[in-house]
Amino acid sequence: MRIGQLARRSGVSVRALRYYEEQRLLESTRTPGGQRDYPDEALERVQLIQDLFAAGLSSRTVVELLPCVSTGVATPAMLDQLIIERDRIAARIQDLTRAKTKLGRVIENVTAANVAQD
Amino acid sequence: MRIGQLARRSGVSVRALRYYEEQRLLESTRTPGGQRDYPDEALERVQLIQDLFAAGLSSRTVVELLPCVSTGVATPAMLDQLIIERDRIAARIQDLTRAKTKLGRVIENVTAANVAQD
DNA sequence: CCTGAACCTGACGTCAACGTGAGGTACTAG
DNA sequence: CTAGTACCTCACGTTGACGTCAGGTTCAGG
Incomplete structure (x- = not known):
């Protein structure tokens, strides 16, 4: 899935998704041409990030906690x-x-x- | 009461109190020398402002609603x-x-x- | 009278989570 | 092959509620 589609599905802006990557909250592989490619699970991930942001956590805190939120460890x-x-x-x-x-x-x-x- | 005392009592900074005045959230009279002088009710007022800020209202919204919050009209x-x-x-x-x-x-x-x- | 604390007015700095161009590249349909 | 759209990377702009520094004034005590 490319960035535009993920943006539409998740309801956040393309810019925001790039920002998440910059902050190491979200990863992506790249096509040979250099465009971002996301797996389906990215949608859940983005929604989780949004929830945590909405709860007032900073991106710094989120990046620290995301591993254990998704892995349970x-x-x-x-x-x-x-x-x-x-x-x-x-x-x-x-x-x-x-x-x-x-x-x-x-x-x-x-x-x-x-x-x-x- | 002068600004430093109000700041200590309310737990907000002196700068914040000046900011509230700038935003027309809080009034003060002045001493002949030009220093701010607050009545005792200012303390309640500041706490109310803080509550509304904490609730996510903007100063613009607060300034619009403060009259009816304090007067009931x-x-x-x-x-x-x-x-x-x-x-x-x-x-x-x-x-x-x-x-x-x-x-x-x-x-x-x-x-x-x-x-x-x- | 004089000092040190508290106060004054600008006015620029901060921080987070993006928004918004600018200027260029990749992908897709016909 | 060529539009037209989606995408890319800088990099500066925005917003709100103050923080902070500069340079000067006022106040209370001795």
Whole structure:
């Protein structure tokens, strides 16, 4: 599969895929002409990368953790890092939940005020 | 209260507080000498700003929503925006929860493998 | 009066994850 | 063989929320 197709299937830009390769998050073989060629598994991989990015991990962290995420094998240091990141995500969820609750209350207030006004 | 004290109390940097003012998120009166002077309520305000930033809102969005967040009065457009942001946060929580679950499974796998190895 | 800490205003630097040309090469259909 | 599209590699631009340095001013204590 070439880069354009992978981009369309995964929903990320061609530029992003090249960036992932630059950051060693994603590999590709090359055609004799020098164009990138991806196996089908690349799609999953890209989606995993996107998930981790969406979770706020940096590409540096992702590149460190990808091996054990895909193979299930990790050094103690990698395990520590995994736990750190999971906890960071959990904390972030707490933050977001608080903010959401706050906004929710504001919405209730505003709605109530508007209804009262009608 | 002067800017240094507000910074220490709120846990944000002096630079950040000046930035908030630049973005019209936070007001201050000035001493005759030109130094910023904050009322006690500024502390709450800063914490609210931080919460909204942490929730991924931009300063532009925050400056639009702050009035109704603090006063409880909103135009229909503001209400729409509030709802949009709340839903965005909810979606983000979903993403993070998925990522957390994924990492959690990886951690389980790794831990199981390591235990088996012992 | 004088010093050291805290403050002031510009204004340029940073960082990540790409976007966006520029200028050239590879692949595919007819 | 020749379009037209997809692809390639630089390499600079973007955005948001500040960090940081320069050069000067204000404030509190002794």
